[in-house]
């Protein structure tokens with residue numbers, strides 16, 4: 019479910035693939051939390067280009083990780099979402115608290131722009 | 135309503151079956167030539183209802199979840215049934231953000247997703263007896279028209 023992950027300074031960039039439903043949510047949650055154990059990470063960008071499906075289980079996973087990042091004073095951004103995902107995020111109110119960008123590069127610029 | 139086709143699925147209350155159920159219903163509904171967005175709506179709503187049967191209806195993975203899908207000229211009718219715990223207060227359960235399992239990081243948005251993505255959602259539930267969620271999606275046939283015009 020987690021494809022690649024890389025660091026850019028204090029930003030963690032993670033790719034998700036497949037289908038984020040209840041069956042896969044614990045696995046994704048645990049894998050993200052293991053990465054976020056590193057206290058030098060302040061911001062997180064999820065690249066959802068290869069995430070083909072998500073239901074409300076994914077909202078719970080994103081909310082939980084948002085809390086961790088928010089406590090560190092960081093930004094939680096997502097990039098490359100399809101229209102099904104956009105509608106789920108919109109109805110859940112996540113659109114207002116996560117930063118949504120077209121590309122990972124724009125998400126990085128967004129974080130850099132605000133922390134300067 | 136003129137029912138043109140019908141199918142039934144039965145599977146154990148295991149989370150692996152969430153993907154199976156939504157893909158099977160979507161494949162059956164494809165007979166009505168829905169748009170990609172309509173298919174995504176149906177998949178998401180089925181995923182929500184089936185997940186609820188598995189995690190809220192039952193507390194063990196060895197019970198049966200039933201899904202009945204009917205097709206009429208312009209709609210897909212889906213029933214997701216469990217014979218599990220049932221609900222005391224359906225109105226409360228349907229409220230956005232209400233969840234009885236916050237410890238599982240549930241968002242409480244399942245019913246809201248079903249209501250937003252489907253045209254009708256009816257819930258029948260009785261404590262100790264189980265729950266039936268009946269959902270209807272009207273299929274627009276916009277895809278046909280664009281094909282004919284184009």
Ligand SMILES: Nc1ncnc2c1ncn2[C@@H]1O[C@H](COP(=O)(O)OP(=O)(O)O)[C@@H](O)[C@H]1O
Pocket residue numbers: 074182186187190191192216218219220221227228232233234235240241242243244245246265
């Ligand atoms: N099939 C079911 N059997 C028993 N209770 C249910 C069922 N479906 C939903 N519920 C109750 O309704 C609540 C809200 O459901 P939902 O909106 O899907 O949110 P979530 O699944 O995130 O808790 C659940 O927390 C549960 O208490």
Ligand SMILES: [Mg+2]
Pocket residue numbers: 074182185186243244245
């Ligand atoms: Mg639910």
